Amino acid sequence: MAGNIWIVAEAWRGQVSEITFELLALGREVAGQAGVPLEAVLLGSNARELAQKLGAADTVLYADNAALADPVPENAAAALAQLIKERQPAAVLVPLTNLSVDVGVVLAAQLNVPFLNYCKNLKADGGNLTATCVLYGGKMEATVTASAKPAIIGILPGARSVEQGRSDKAAAITDVAVTLAAPKVHFKKYLDPETADVDITQKDFLVAVGRGIQTKDNLELAEDLAASLGGAVCGSRPVIDQGWLGLSRQVGKSGMLVKPKLYVMLGISGAPEHVEGMKSSQCIIAVNTDAAAPIFNVAHYGVVGDALEVAPALTEKIKARKG
Amino acid sequence: MNILVLMKVVPDVVEELEVGSDGKSLDTSFLRTIINERDDHALEQALLLKDKHGGKVTLLTLDAPDIDDVLFTALAKGTDRAVKICGVESVQSTQTAVKLFGDVIAKTPDLLPVDLILTGVSAIDDLDGLMAAPIAHQLGWPYTGVVTHVTLADKTATVIKEFAGGVRGEYDVPTPAVLGIQAAEKPPRYVPVAKVRAAMKSQTIETVDAPAVEAATTVEVQQMAKPQVTGHAEMLEGSAEDVAGKICELLAKRGLL
Ligand SMILES: Cc1cc2nc3c(=O)[nH]c(=O)nc-3n(C[C@H](O)[C@H](O)[C@H](O)COP(=O)(O)OP(=O)(O)OC[C@H]3O[C@@H](n4cnc5c(N)ncnc54)[C@H](O)[C@@H]3O)c2cc1C
Numbered sequence: 001m002a003g004n005i006w007i008v009a010e011a012w013r014g015q016v017s018e019i020t021f022e023l024l025a026l027g028r029e030v031a032g033q034a035g036v037p038l039e040a041v042l043l044g045s046n047a048r049e050l051a052q053k054l055g056a057a058d059t060v061l062y063a064d065n066a067a068l069a070d071p072v073p074e075n076a077a078a079a080l081a082q083l084i085k086e087r088q089p090a091a092v093l094v095p096l097t098n099l100s101v102d103v104g105v106v107l108a109a110q111l112n113v114p115f116l117n118y119c120k121n122l123k124a125d126g127g128n129l130t131a132t133c134v135l136y137g138g139k140m141e142a143t144v145t146a147s148a149k150p151a152i153i154g155i156l157p158g159a160r161s162v163e164q165g166r167s168d169k170a171a172a173i174t175d176v177a178v179t180l181a182a183p184k185v186h187f188k189k190y191l192d193p194e195t196a197d198v199d200i201t202q203k204d205f206l207v208a209v210g211r212g213i214q215t216k217d218n219l220e221l222a223e224d225l226a227a228s229l230g231g232a233v234c235g236s237r238p239v240i241d242q243g244w245l246g247l248s249r250q251v252g253k254s255g256m257l258v259k260p261k262l263y264v265m266l267g268i269s270g271a272p273e274h275v276e277g278m279k280s281s282q283c284i285i286a287v288n289t290d291a292a293a294p295i296f297n298v299a300h301y302g303v304v305g306d307a308l309e310v311a312p313a314l315t316e317k318i319k320a321r322k323g
Numbered sequence: 324m325n326i327l328v329l330m331k332v333v334p335d336v337v338e339e340l341e342v343g344s345d346g347k348s349l350d351t352s353f354l355r356t357i358i359n360e361r362d363d364h365a366l367e368q369a370l371l372l373k374d375k376h377g378g379k380v381t382l383l384t385l386d387a388p389d390i391d392d393v394l395f396t397a398l399a400k401g402t403d404r405a406v407k408i409c410g411v412e413s414v415q416s417t418q419t420a421v422k423l424f425g426d427v428i429a430k431t432p433d434l435l436p437v438d439l440i441l442t443g444v445s446a447i448d449d450l451d452g453l454m455a456a457p458i459a460h461q462l463g464w465p466y467t468g469v470v471t472h473v474t475l476a477d478k479t480a481t482v483i484k485e486f487a488g489g490v491r492g493e494y495d496v497p498t499p500a501v502l503g504i505q506a507a508e509k510p511p512r513y514v515p516v517a518k519v520r521a522a523m524k525s526q527t528i529e530t531v532d533a534p535a536v537e538a539a540t541t542v543e544v545q546q547m548a549k550p551q552v553t554g555h556a557e558m559l560e561g562s563a564e565d566v567a568g569k570i571c572e573l574l575a576k577r578g579l580l
Contacts, residue, residue, distance in 0.1 A: 012486075071486075071492060073467075073468075074465070074466075097486075097487060098469045098484070098485050098486050098487060099486050099487070101453075101468065101469070102456070102466075102467070102468045102469070102503075105452065105453045105455075105456035105457070105468065106456050106460070106466065108452060108456070108457070109456045109457040109459070109460035110460065113541060114418050114451040114452050114539060114541055114542045115451070115452040115453065115456075116450070116451060116542055117417075117445075117449050117450055117451065117452065117453065118449070118450070130545070133450055134550070135447060135448055135450060135547075136333075136334055136336050136340055136349075136447045136448060137336045137447045138550065139336050139340050139549070139550075140340060140342070140349070140547055140548065140549060140550070141547070141548055141549070141550045141551075142347075142450060142544050142546070142547045143544070143545045143546040143547075143548075144450070144542055144543065144544050144545065145542075145543045145545060146541065146542055147540075147541050147542075147543070148541035148542070151541075184465035184496070184497055185465050185466075185467055185494055185495070185496050185497075186494060186495040186496075187492060187493075187494055188481075188492075188493040188494060188495060189492070189493050190490060190491070190492055190493075191483065191490070191491040191492065191493060192489075192490055193488070193489030193490060196489075205579075229579075237506075238360075241364070241506045241510055242510045243509070243510065247489055248489055250489070253487065254469070254485040254486070254487060254505070255487075255488070255489065256488060256489065257487075257488065261579060262574065262579050269336070271447075283574075283577060283579065284556075285570060286556060290337065292339055294550070296555060296556045296558075297550065297552040297553075297554065297555055297556075298554075298556075299556040300556060300557065301556055301557050301558075301559055301570070301573065302555075302556030302557070302558045302559065303558070303559050303566045303570075304558065304560075305563060305566065306563070309563035310563045310566055310567060313563040313564050313566075313567035314566075314567040314570055314571070316567070317567045317568055317570075317571040318571060318574075318580065321571055321575065321580055322580065
């Protein structure tokens with residue numbers, strides 16, 4: 001394959017994000033199949049020590065520029081576009097996080113190539129890149145060849161394990177220079193979450209409600225169940241969007257990452273953006289009226305049924321058992 | 324203060340999806356479509372801004388079965404103008420949708436100028452790109468995605484973008500701009516059926532012919548299939564009472580009660 005495999009490293013507020021290591025692990029495989037080097041690109045300002053952590057790559061291209069200190073996608077995209085022009089990689093793997101996705105889509109627009117989205121697996125065979133992409137909220141998968149040069153590919157969280165992408169090897173860092181014009185969009189500040197009434201990331205027992213709960217009043221059924229377990233209620237995006245639960249209770253891509261002992265799901269379909277936030281829970285029980293809901297491929301135990309009936313029945317049984 | 328909203332429909336995943344006979348796309352014979360949820364939020368955000376600042380909201384969509392209901396509902400909610408792009412087969416590629424929208428926006432009289440173009444940040448069928456960034460690029464306008472709040476003042480949109488873990492970022496985006504909306508500040512408003520019927524009687528949907536655009540070719544679907552599952556939940560069966568009992572047993576066995 002002509003050109004190296006690149007991964008765009010995500011560093012945020014002084015730390016390398018875990019997804020960076022997942023991309024390194026996947027990129028390592030693809031570069032191996034293609035017989036080309038794996039290169040990580042780290043964009044930042046005074047962030048050279050973070051580049052040291054990317055030893056799984058053959059080379060780390062580190063661009064230091066004051067304009068890359070804040071999350072301004074057009075700056076990052078402009079920097080990448082320059083480096084791509086100079087170095088002609090075959091593929092650029094971008095983390096599909098809220099932080100990095102805009103870097104990928106702006107870059108693809110600038111280069112006039114597609115942004116291949118929702119990729120969970122990637123292979124190089126012959127001169128081709130074949131991606132497996134998750135569509136329709138996890139209900140279908142498409143096998144796709146990407147022939148754009150370079151192929152800009154958004155990689156879903158969880159494509160490989162973080163451990164696979166960590167390395168004790170000293171990173172071979174190459175400093176690269178980028179020139180950046182003043183951006184149109186101006187980053188003003190971070191808004192950190194207000195201290196929540198309940199920290200769902202610290203709870204052993206969570207009852208998660210989704211759109212299937214149907215009304216705000218029905219939330220009480222989940223509250224009762226959570227109380228019987230000694231846990232808390234959290235939710236999927238639509239429940240937060242409706243204003244039925246506060247932002248601090250959202251689990252998933254834009255919300256919290258939770259790993260409770262028990263995660264009971266009432267009427268949640270199992271979209272990748274939700275699953276990302278809860279898949280490491282020790283025991284997952286999903287109640288859903290749709291037997292084909294993708295969540296049943298993730299949960300340990302499943303019930304095809306009405307959450308509005310199962311939740312109160314379960315609350316009663318638990319109460320009776322606990323006495 | 325004028326806003327253009329771009330909207331498309333996506334398969335309703337509450338229904339069972341099947342692969343078509345070509346093995347590469349969805350079987351469309353029984354496919355039910357719904358508005359891309361994020362686009363619905365984009366429309367709501369536009370209407371909220373109109374409530375505050377006045378101005379006009381125009382909704383531009385690709386033609387699809389039942390799209391007129393969507394457009395009349397939008398008109399009943401307070402959208403000023405509804406335009407559909409006709410003569411498009413079911414558009415399977417976001418790149419193609421971008422070209423169609425981009426071309427129509429550039430060539431249809433009176434769609435521009437606007438202060439903002441809003442569209443959903445993404446859709447469940449966005450295989451080869453997201454809509455907002457390439458549209459912004461074509462127009463030479465700034466872009467920001469994953470937006471959950473928009474405040475307008477003096478040629479600047481101050482927007483909040485969601486990151487992760489409840490952390491968000493505040494940005495100033497000079498207008499005109501294209502924003503990819505993740506969620507409106509309030510859930511999309513409800514409109515009674517009577518008002519939609521009234522809109523059907525008193526208002527019209529404009530149409531424009533789809534321009535000829537080259538199909539995108541650098542992403543080629545070889546195969547589409549339901550995900551091969553590596554694991555499946557152990558299913559618990561019976562009445563609500565029965566499954567509640569079974570769940571209780573297994574929780575007790577795991578030392579969770
Ligand atoms: C950039 C981005 C970031 C996102 N971040 C997040 C995030 O952080 N967290 C998140 O959750 N989502 C996130 N999403 C949204 C995500 O894509 C899904 O839309 C969302 O997770 C769906 O929520 P849901 O499962 O509750 O709703 P739906 O997908 O609508 O599912 C509802 C389910 O309830 C079932 N149901 C209906 N009635 C009943 C009943 N009576 N009993 C039992 N089951 C019933 C249905 O069969 C269905 O499976 C994000 C999306 C984007 C684009």
